[in-house]
Amino acid sequence: MIEVTIQNFETEVIAASMTQPILIDFWAPWCGPCKSLGPILEQLEVDYAGRFTLVKIDSDQEQQLAQAFGIRSIPTCILMMGGKPADGFMGAQTATQVRAFLDKHLPSEGELVAEAETDAAQELLEAGDTEAALAKLADALAADPGNDDARYDYIKLLISLGGLEEADATLAPKLSEIPRQLRFEALSQWLGAIQAAATGPHASWTVEQFDEKIALNKRDFDTRLAKARLLMAVGEWTAAMDELLEIIMRDKKWGDEAPRKTFVAILELLTPPKPKAAAQTPGKTAGGIEVLGKTAVLEDPQAALVSQYRRQLSMMLN
Helix, strand or coil: CEECCCCCHHHHHHHHHHCCCEEEEEECCCCHHHHHHHHHHHHHHHHCCCCCEEEEEECCCCHHHHHHCCCCCCCEEEEEECCEEEEEEECCCCHHHHHHHHHHHCCCHHHHHHHHHHHHHHHHHHCCCHHHHHHHHHHHHHHCCCCHHHHHHHHHHHHHHCCHHHHHHHHHHHHCCCCCCHHHHHHHHHHHHHHHHHHCCCCCCCHHHHHHHHHHCCCCHHHHHHHHHHHHHCCCHHHHHHHHHHHHHHCCCHHHHHHHHHHHHHHHHHCCCCCCCCCCCCCECCCCCECCCCCCCCCCHHHHHHHHHHHHHHHHHC
16 A cells, blocks of 8 residues: 655556556545545455555645546545556445455456466567467466467467467367457468468479469469468468469459458568557656657567558558
């Protein structure tokens, strides 16, 4: 539990809520209901073992903060998440009522474990230890089977490391959903391309053999698609997309739009992950206040590549 004033509000509430939920208790020493609610909140902070942080603001002493939140009666509790108010309640509550309120918004213990394991996996990947990263992602998925981010990252790494059977089994539940999520459809396309490259009718073909056959007929779309899928299987992403664009340019609807769907799958696989909510905008504080004036943001090369090919696809389809 932290006592907050206008001086430390930015750090202890706004900035802190970017990485962990913050429950603000607006109270006053003379308030009877505040005296009954306060101990309940303090005990729940202990019980929830780090899933949220309790801060207390004396509304008499910190009238500027009370006015900023529109506090009209006390006690009033505001849950801050991602730098913004997410929900709140007024008046004295029982422990059961407050638990119900918290459980509606806070991540479960399994979700917290999964997030920690996923973060650790990312650090291991950046360090080049893919096997340890894979183990961390497996632990994340075991802790929170409903975590689609962990599932996606786990399957993607499995495929890249050649664990195709395990990837297929882990992917299967997501492919039975209606509608399918695009990112899992993309993994399915990639997995299918690798399997086709290993056991399909063109498994023994070289790129030169594909090119020789295509040279005889520019509209041999079956061969072009097979070549694109081979390139996709070996990670030659831009070459694969260039081949798919050749089909789309000549016939947008061919093969039930299989070239377009494969192209979109590659774009999805190449799209960099979104930054975490905790990431601050360059030149701003956690509260969104400009501190350095206008700043230039450099685009990630991978994101630039994806944007370039998205534009090319759009031009072909319009």
